[in-house]
Amino acid sequence: MYDYTDFDxxxxxxxxxxxxxxxxxxxxxxxxxxxxxPLRLMNGLYLQLHAYMLxxxxxxxxxxxxxxxxxxxIAETWDRGYGHFTTRQNIQFNWxxxxxxxxxxxxxxxxxxxxxxxxGNTIRNVTAxxxxxxxxxxxxxxxPVAELLxxxxxxHPEFQFxxxxxxIAVTGSPNxxxxxxxxxxxxxxxxxxxxxxxxxxxxxxxxxxxxxIGPVIRDFLPKADLLPYCEAIVATYNMLGRRDNKFKxxxxxxxxxxxxxxxxxLVEERFQALRPQFGxxxxxxxxxxxxxxxxxxxxxxxxxxYHAALTDPVFRAWADTNLSPHKNPDYAVVSISLKAHGETPxxxxxxxxxxxxxxxxxxxxxELRVSHEQNIILPHVHRADLPALHAALKPAGLxxxxxxxxxxxxxCPGMDYCTLATARAIPVAQEIAQRFDALKxxxxxxxxxxxxxxxxxxxxxxxxxxxxxxxxxxxxxxxYQITLGGDGTxxxxxxxxxxxxxxxxxxxxxxxxxxxxxxxxxxxxxxTFLATYRRLGPAPFKSAxxxxxxxxxx
Amino acid sequence: xxxxxxxxxxPLDRVLDLPPLAPVARRVASLNARYRHHGATAVMExxxxxxxxxxxxxxSSFGAESVVLLHMLSVMRPETPVLFLETELLFPETLAYQxxxxxxxxxxxxxxxxxxxxxxxxxxxxxxxxxxxxxxxCLLRKAEPLERALSGFDTWITGRKRFQGGTRAALEFFExxxxxxxxxxxxxxxxxxxxQDYIQNNRLPRHPLVARGYPSIGxxxxxxxxxxxxxxxxxxxxxxxxxxCGIHFVNGRMVRGPVPADAMPAPRPVLVRNDEHAPQExxxxxxxxxxxxxxxIVTDQGFxxxxxxxxxxxxxxFSGPTGPVTAIEIGPEDDPQLLARHxxxxxxxxxxxxxxxDGRGFTHARQLRLMGFQGRLRAAGPVIADQYAMARxxxxxxxxxxxxxxxxxxxxxxxxRANWRAHDYQSRLRA
Numbered sequence: 001m002y003d004y005t006d007f008d009x010x011x012x013x014x015x016x017x018x019x020x021x022x023x024x025x026x027x028x029x030x031x032x033x034x035x036x037x038p039l040r041l042m043n044g045l046y047l048q049l050h051a052y053m054l055x056x057x058x059x060x061x062x063x064x065x066x067x068x069x070x071x072x073x074i075a076e077t078w079d080r081g082y083g084h085f086t087t088r089q090n091i092q093f094n095w096x097x098x099x100x101x102x103x104x105x106x107x108x109x110x111x112x113x114x115x116x117x118x119x120g121n122t123i124r125n126v127t128a129x130x131x132x133x134x135x136x137x138x139x140x141x142x143x144p145v146a147e148l149l150x151x152x153x154x155x156h157p158e159f160q161f162x163x164x165x166x167x168i169a170v171t172g173s174p175n176x177x178x179x180x181x182x183x184x185x186x187x188x189x190x191x192x193x194x195x196x197x198x199x200x201x202x203x204x205x206x207x208x209x210x211x212x213i214g215p216v217i218r219d220f221l222p223k224a225d226l227l228p229y230c231e232a233i234v235a236t237y238n239m240l241g242r243r244d245n246k247f248k249x250x251x252x253x254x255x256x257x258x259x260x261x262x263x264x265x266l267v268e269e270r271f272q273a274l275r276p277q278f279g280x281x282x283x284x285x286x287x288x289x290x291x292x293x294x295x296x297x298x299x300x301x302x303x304x305x306y307h308a309a310l311t312d313p314v315f316r317a318w319a320d321t322n323l324s325p326h327k328n329p330d331y332a333v334v335s336i337s338l339k340a341h342g343e344t345p346x347x348x349x350x351x352x353x354x355x356x357x358x359x360x361x362x363x364x365x366x367e368l369r370v371s372h373e374q375n376i377i378l379p380h381v382h383r384a385d386l387p388a389l390h391a392a393l394k395p396a397g398l399x400x401x402x403x404x405x406x407x408x409x410x411x412c413p414g415m416d417y418c419t420l421a422t423a424r425a426i427p428v429a430q431e432i433a434q435r436f437d438a439l440k441x442x443x444x445x446x447x448x449x450x451x452x453x454x455x456x457x458x459x460x461x462x463x464x465x466x467x468x469x470x471x472x473x474x475x476x477x478x479x480y481q482i483t484l485g486g487d488g489t490x491x492x493x494x495x496x497x498x499x500x501x502x503x504x505x506x507x508x509x510x511x512x513x514x515x516x517x518x519x520x521x522x523x524x525x526x527x528t529f530l531a532t533y534r535r536l537g538p539a540p541f542k543s544a545x546x547x548x549x550x551x552x553x554x
Numbered sequence: 555x556x557x558x559x560x561x562x563x564x565p566l567d568r569v570l571d572l573p574p575l576a577p578v579a580r581r582v583a584s585l586n587a588r589y590r591h592h593g594a595t596a597v598m599e600x601x602x603x604x605x606x607x608x609x610x611x612x613x614s615s616f617g618a619e620s621v622v623l624l625h626m627l628s629v630m631r632p633e634t635p636v637l638f639l640e641t642e643l644l645f646p647e648t649l650a651y652q653x654x655x656x657x658x659x660x661x662x663x664x665x666x667x668x669x670x671x672x673x674x675x676x677x678x679x680x681x682x683x684x685x686x687x688x689x690x691x692c693l694l695r696k697a698e699p700l701e702r703a704l705s706g707f708d709t710w711i712t713g714r715k716r717f718q719g720g721t722r723a724a725l726e727f728f729e730x731x732x733x734x735x736x737x738x739x740x741x742x743x744x745x746x747x748x749x750q751d752y753i754q755n756n757r758l759p760r761h762p763l764v765a766r767g768y769p770s771i772g773x774x775x776x777x778x779x780x781x782x783x784x785x786x787x788x789x790x791x792x793x794x795x796x797x798x799c800g801i802h803f804v805n806g807r808m809v810r811g812p813v814p815a816d817a818m819p820a821p822r823p824v825l826v827r828n829d830e831h832a833p834q835e836x837x838x839x840x841x842x843x844x845x846x847x848x849x850x851i852v853t854d855q856g857f858x859x860x861x862x863x864x865x866x867x868x869x870x871x872f873s874g875p876t877g878p879v880t881a882i883e884i885g886p887e888d889d890p891q892l893l894a895r896h897x898x899x900x901x902x903x904x905x906x907x908x909x910x911x912d913g914r915g916f917t918h919a920r921q922l923r924l925m926g927f928q929g930r931l932r933a934a935g936p937v938i939a940d941q942y943a944m945a946r947x948x949x950x951x952x953x954x955x956x957x958x959x960x961x962x963x964x965x966x967x968x969x970x971r972a973n974w975r976a977h978d979y980q981s982r983l984r985a
Contacts, residue, residue, distance in 0.1 A: 007977075007982070010977060011977045011979070014976075014977050018940075018970075021970065022940065025963075025967065029962070030939075030962055030963050030967060031938070031940075031963075032660050033660070034628075034660045035910060035938050035940075038911055039940055121911075121913075148983075151979045151982075151983065152979060152980065152983055154979050155977070155978075155979060156979075156980055157916055157943065157944035157945075157946075157947035157948045157980070158913070158916040158917050158920055158944075158948055159913070159916075160913060160916075160941075160944055161910075161911050161912065161913025161916070161941075162913060227983060235917050235920070235921075238913060238914060238916075238917045239914055239917055239918075243912060243914075244593070244595050245751075245752075245755055246755060246756070247755050273921075273924045273925075274924070277924075277984050278983070278984055279984065279985055280985075281982060281983055281984065281985035282983040282984070285982075285983065
């Protein structure tokens with residue numbers, strides 16, 4: 001794992017000092033509220049419905065146990081004893097007090113963490129595949145590149161006041177777990193015909209109120225050209241992006257309105273001017289970073305305890321859903337579900353954070369990850385240790401066997417916390433999870449991604465949910481629109497709108513009707529919901545959704 | 555009451571010492587031609603900075619749709635004077651809304667324009683004139699006070715729109731007001747939906763009476779709610795045939811003539827300032843004391859007065875060097891590429907920041923340096939101390955800030971960021 005260099009550490013300390021001074025200057029009137037706002041946002045501090053919210057960066061989702069324990073300490077000392085892991089691999093605290101924020105930032109700096117550029121119209125925390133460095137299907141670990149981009153984008157003088165926020169994601173696998181096609185810049189690590197490493201560069205994807213699947217702007221970008229090329233894209237966007245309407249200000253609109261060809265030509269022109277500026281220091285640094293991400297020292301030991309445990313149905317169910325193949329066949333990637341039925345998706349208590357830190361130390365080569373699906377990953381666990389790990393997770397409410405299943409729901413904070421939200425999201429997720437748990441249908445349904453957003457800004461990624469749910473405000477009443485067939489992987493597809501929305505207390509029934517229609521229509525249990533939907537199209541699902549609703553109404 | 559016959563000029567204007575302006579008709583024609591294809595924000599943006607426009611104020615009723623222009627102004631140049639006609643018959647909601655918007659938008663120079671108290675005592679001692687003679691009431695409480703307040707300005711901005719129909723259906727962006735003044739209507743071509751979108755998209759607070767059925771809001775006695783399907787302005791002077799209060803022209807006929815400033819009692823503007831650190835005006839007898847309002851130049855060495863004495867040519871008007879010293883101003887929409895051939899002959903480039911939150915100027919600076927510009931590069935506008943290191947790293951040599959900002963953020967706050975070479979990730983990566 002990457003550890004802060006002296007340069008990083010000094011930078012973060014300096015930033016804490018700057019922000020502390022900014023808070024004081026706001027209080028003494030040197031800074032107006034309007035001037036202070038972007039400064040607090042570029043340090044991750046939001047003003048939410050009830051209080052401030054501090055969003056802390058977990059670059060490319062990677063944490064060590066010491067950092068996780070520090071987050072637990074912060075939750076207990078300055079918040080309400082828990083934290084919320086987000087869809088962009090960050091963690092949010094919902095109740096900090098403004099005077100405590102500089103202390104929290106200092107505590108983060110102590111363990112090599114920060115909240116820089118987790119908000120505001122800047123380049124945000126760079127995200128990456130949460131299985132990076134462990135996944136069996138990986139071409140290359142994307143995290144060194146993500147770390148390089150983190151350093152390049154941090155406090156970039158040109159790009160702190162962009163037209164709008166800017167998000168970059170990197171994946172090193174053909175199976176895109178980082179949703180690169182829904183990012184402002186998506187980078188897919190590939191090799192060209194001569195075997196040289198590089199990137200397919202995607203630009204102008206995004207969800208939100210105008211969802212777009214990002215087009216490819218460069219089929220193959222040599223690895224050494226990454227920074228000047230990204231700088232050219234963001235500079236072009238900074239000049240061309242609209243500043244008259246915040247809902248038309250994202251790069252997806254810039255690319256769409258100007259046309260990809262014109263945008264590409266401007267980027268290439270800028271790139272030609274920038275390329276000579278990079279004399280190789282970035283590549284030398286990248287090589288150093290790559291060494292820091294060397295794989296752990298894998299151990300060899302008998303797998304007998306693992307095979308023995310598979311006879312236990314509870315362990316078996318958990319192993320079936322919560323493990324993913326590791327590049328070392330004796331190892332597994334473990335997903336710890338933060339989606340216990342009826343709990344708030346993505347929340348973890350301080351005690352749970354400490355336990356996960358301890359278990360990562362004991363069984364997981366001291367590594368943890370945050371996934372954009374709001375779960376915690378232990379990327380390197382020897383299969384022989386899985387029974388003991390499972391046994392330790394269970395009493396803490398962390399052994400829910402539902403990864404990738406219907407109750408593994410992504411939901412934004414919704415109207416319970418967010419000022420933008422127009423409808424509740426978390427209670428909808430809780431009710432759906434409890435319904436299918438009670439029906440005991442979850443494992444029979446198989447892979448199913450439900451994603452819920454509490455407003456049109458789509459923080460819950462509903463457009464790419466197999467079943468997407470969008471909560472809106474219709475004349476003061478919450479109304480939920482359902483989309484079907486969305487997919488956030490390398491085959492990215494936006495879900496189809498079904499028709500009129502449903503009231504708050506009708507949503508769970510509506511989801512159940514869709515699911516029951518799928519169970520009736522699938523060829524056999526191996527045909528997933530998404531495959532069945534793609535085979536049959538929306539019509540039979542829509543008729544199941546609405547005919548029955550009409551029948552009930554009649 | 556002391557009589558100050560000098561025009562009431564904004565601090566910025568006093569410094570700029572503008573050259574004499576061409577006749578209004580000629581300037582209106584040239585401005586309309588120049589901005590024919592522009593949108594509202596561009597017209598507003600340029601109106602606030604175009605030298606042909608002269609000294610400018612926004613006249614706002616803080617009514618149903620006023621928040622649009624007030625918001626644009628707050629983003630582009632919040633120190634611009636805003637004239638608010640406090641007729642003393644307004645809804646209490648309007649007064650509360652005015653205070654709230656002033657605070658939220660950070661408007662720095664909202665002036666409450668009251669009717670002249672002596673005229674009020676003489677002509678409407680019991681506030682009943684509106685029942686007897688509406689036009690006389692509008693004249694007393696709106697037209698005359700506004701005329702006095704506008705006497706120091708060359709141009710005023712209004713929120714009138716074509717869709718409001720009737721007398722407003724053929725509005726141009728720029729109007730010639732009796733050869734005396736220019737009237738700017740940035741929203742002339744906006745539709746009702748544009749107004750709604752703008753308010754919604756920028757999450758701006760509405761006047762509380764809008765939700766209660768008042769789409770157009772004037773004085774309380776003469777404004778009533780409007781039923782669905784009725785014209786927006788149907789609730790104004792309902793049942794009288796009166797359509798306009800008289801501060802605007804009707805059918806090209808002037809219903810209010812410019813009054814020589816010295817024929818009227820002096821205006822008594824009440825300055826409402828958000829900025830607690832600015833010297834407070836004495837509201838009883840406002841004779842603004844002269845202030846040191848020249849812009850301040852910030853460099854690594856500290857604050858200094860501007861030592862640049864040569865003219866600065868806007869990029870749009872530049873075709874090649876004309877004298878021994880050449881300086882160019884680049885606006886946020888300009889393309890520095892146009893200067894490519896002339897860079898070695900240019901001594902100074904001034905990059906204008908319309909607001910601190912518009913980061914285009916940083917990319918302009920970097921582009922100019924990448925193109926090989928070696929001359930003096932200046933960021934000009936309300937750039938804040940926290941952006942000083944960004945400006946220097948992007949290639950600027952210095953920052954030119956308004957005096958107000960320099961007072962609020964004195965040198966020590968900039969000095970903290972004068973170590974801009976330290977903690978610089980990008981220069982490390984570029985080596």
